[in-house]
Amino acid sequence: MTIADIPGSKSITARALFLAAAAEGTTTLLRPLHSDDTEGFAEGLSALGYRVERQPDAQPQAWTIEGRPGGPAVADAEVYCRDGATTARFLPTLVAAAGRGEYRFDASAQMRRRPVAPLTRALRELGVDVRHEDVEGHHPLTVTAQGVKGGELTLDAGESSQYLTALLMLGPLTAEGLRITVTRLVSEPYVDITTTMMRAFGVEVGRHDTPEGRVYTVPPGGYRAAAYPVEPDASTASYFFAAAAVAGREVTVPGLGRGALQGDLRFVEVLERMGATVRMAGDRTTVTGARSGELRGLTVNMRDISDTMPTLAAIAPFASGPVRIEDVYNTRVKECDRLEACAQNLRSLGIEVATGRDWIEITPGAPRPAEIATHGDHRMVMSFAVTSLRTPGITFDDPGCVRKTFPGFHAAFAALREGWSEGWSEGGIGSGS
Structure with missing residues (x-):
């Protein structure tokens, strides 16, 4: 585990x-x-x-x-x-x-x-x-x-x-x-x-x-x-859950379970619709991706969990059908225009994308390596780091902007890769497939 x-x-x-x-x-x-x-x-x-x-x-x-x-x-x-x-x-x-x-x-x-x-x-x-x-x-x-x-x-x-x-x-x-x-x-x-x-x-x-x-x-x-315990960040957890889904691996996040306060934990429901297996206990959540890393396309309203929209956009190219994310206009007034930034970065990876005022639709494809324009936005880095699991060579123009919410992200994500390194070339995830 x-x-x-x-x-x-x-x-x-x-x-x-x-x-x-x-x-x-x-x-x-x-x-x-x-x-x-x-x-x-x-x-x-x-x-x-x-x-x-x-x-x-x-x-x-x-x-x-x-x-x-x-x-x-x-x-x-x-x-x-x-x-x-x-x-x-x-x-x-x-x-x-x-x-x-x-x-x-x-x-x-x-x-x-x-x-x-x-x-x-x-x-x-x-x-x-x-x-x-x-x-x-x-x-x-x-x-x-x-x-x-x-x-x-x-x-x-x-x-x-x-x-x-x-x-x-x-x-x-x-x-x-x-x-x-x-x-x-x-x-x-x-x-x-x-x-x-x-x-x-x-x-x-x-x-x-x-x-x-x-x-x-x-x-x-x-x-x-009051004495108040702070639970783990569910938006940050979305990158690790998504990583398990696209890599065909398993990850458990302790401290986030059925009693969690944060609505962004509902991102695992999106992954479940796409084919991942989700197990939620009172104090932890585990996501297991299909061994092949295969994901299903879907249409999803993310109005209430819009901070995880970039996470889904970054893994959408690996789905078997189009991924359409709706009702996320408010992502245009975050650290950057996240909806447009996701679209631009996906296009730079060679992925076909369409956008509207409050939606983005991503056509599956094989991403090619490129430099991600982060716009100083921590979520651009952490989201497309997940894409890099299956597209080696992705880089970032400002990788350090993760300090906004997770200064240790790169070390933690590298540790995740290392933990999964045995047999990494098996199951369709080893060579950018």
Whole structure:
């Protein structure tokens, strides 16, 4: 049995850092993700005067965060959010609700291109003074904070569920709570992660459907600290599951099973439809590919698991029929236009691809070696690393961008190859077939 040790979830780590900072008491995070994104979030909290202590030598690794329900310890600060969308969206929301002062947020050129307008419009509706310096709806921005009373909002979260997550987490820090009507929502499982984690920190979020949309009700009252374990990142696990499927091998990811919070674990259901065998226990998931590495084509809606769209696109050439991925417009506003980046890279590998506003269709073929244009996007590297299992010679123009979520990816993937090396030329996977 090949075991893949996947680092902690980026999504869970970021939410836990927000909730811990806002809570009464000291929170311990067990096995948090250590990456550029989460380090950027932690450094942002430190710049705001929150106490974050890392214990990298502890077993398991732990971070402790001293909560400040009254808000940041400083009345003015500048925070650099790096490439992190959660940092760039969650921290301005945290200071808007809990801060008293003026706080400026900037980010990398990549993050500056990504929108935050739906969130900042919502904050303004709640009475928060938010000013964009250069381009409206984008970083850099300044928040002049004096607390938030609360009230009712209507939100379009069809572009990113992070807007809704930020506002939900803000709710308990308001004086009167929030009632949010959501007209459109993408990646709903990420919102479920948020509400489940808020429950662990002492807040129960109400939810019901109306003709106008889904309504979330968040009470005031704040959070209480917790000891919180961070499960492995399901999006990252998708590369190892996909590798087993295309290589005709088996891989087990411990820590991700039936009780997992992350919706992206549903990617294994896609692999199962394509012919892989999936076994899921309470605390682990195992994927076994057909010995030949053969996969079936399919049409799949990936709206709720869109971070795994590049993973599927990268293995689609090895299917027996076309692979069509639908309802993934929001992937166009990630670290790069992922839908178009996948299409361009597949074409450079000699694969026939068609795209539309929110879909991509990939015709099976034999990929040829080429350099992958990563666009600084970690998911381009990790996805097409899976393709390289059957197409030796694939390279990347920026392999180091995996540091965003998994600095040790290349070593871990090399170890996976090494573990499968015995008999690698057998079963149709050894020579780029």
